[in-house]
Amino acid sequence: MSIFNFLFKKSNLECPRCLGKGFVDWDDIRRLNKQLKWVPAPCAYCNGSGKTTEEMLSKVPVDITYLTIDLPESEIEKIKNGDEETLEKGRQKELFLENLIKYAQDHYLNNNMDAETIADLYLRTENENALFSIERENLIQYIQEIIELKKSELN
C-alpha cells in the first residue's frame, strides 16, 4: 500500500455519463433523458478519458445538460468550479430548448403542422429580446427531429 495506490483509486472511478467509454452515444443519451438536447460526441464529463474523480462526482451532476464537449475549455472549467453565473446560463439555455420543444410538439399534435410551418410561426412570434435564437434552416431541422421523436413515442 502506498499513497500512489490511493491516488490511483481516487481518479479511477468509471465515468457515470459515458459508462467508461469516453464517448456519449445514443444509448447514454436515452438513459440520461437528453434526447433533443445532446448528440453523440466525446464525453465532456470525463473529457473522453472514461474515468472521473470523487471530487468531480460530488461537485458536478452527471446529467447537467450544459456541460458538453463543444463548450470552450474556460466555460467547462467554470462549470466544474460551480460558477453561479455560468450554471445559470446553462439553466436558461435548457429552459429555452424545453420551451421550444414544447411549442413544436403542441403545434404538431394539436394543429398537425409540419416543421417548416411551425418554424415560421415561431420566428414570427419570437421575442426580439430573446437570449437565444436559431437560424431558420437549423430551426426547421430541429423541429423535424422533435416531431420524429414525438411520432416514435406515439407508436
Ligand SMILES: [Zn+2]
Ligand atoms: Zn465520460
